[in-house]
Amino acid sequence: VSLVIGGLFVLVAALGGGYFFLDYLTNNLGQQRAVASTQQAATVIARASSGAAVGLPPTWTPTMTPTASSTPTVTPTPSHTPTATPVPPDPAVRAEMxxxxxxxxxxxxxAVEGQPASYVITSSKVRPILEAS
Incomplete structure (x- = not known):
């Protein structure tokens, strides 16, 4: 019986000790992490308040790619192209008109009032004359 009680005592001690050991590890690691985080935050705050530049690792630093400066293309201003004044028709054509x-x-x-201006214009010259007017 004493062996059974002793075995139970060892088992309870081991389980209880394991529980307390696990609790100790969890709390201790948690405290260590909290201290490390607090120290890291204090360092960041100190750097930010001192005005010191906090650099980024080279892989995080954006690099500017140079761009070729484009020279604006000069477009000529549209100008009015004068059209040639049509030549009056010869007298025979004018009589037919x-x-x-x-x-x-x-x-x-x-009734025909007055003598309107009369010109003979080829079909290839009609469009430019009409577009110019």
Missing amino acids: EVIEQEVADLRGL
Whole structure:
């Protein structure tokens, strides 16, 4: 019986001791970590308040990549290109144009007032003349 009681005592002591040992380790390690964290925070605060620059490791420091300075392209200002003044038609063409003008006036019931300017313009020159006006 004393052997059983002694064995139980050893078992309880071992378990209880193990519990207290584990509790000691947990608290002691926790205190060590708290002290280390406090010291680290105090160091950071001291550096920040002293105005000393806190550097970053080289891998964290952003490096600026040089960019080529672009020279702005000079665009010419648009200028009005004068169009050539159309040449009046020769007298035979002008006579045909007057006949057509009179026929149109008769069909529409209008009178031809004055002599409008008359020019013969080729189809390739119509667009530039109309766009310029």
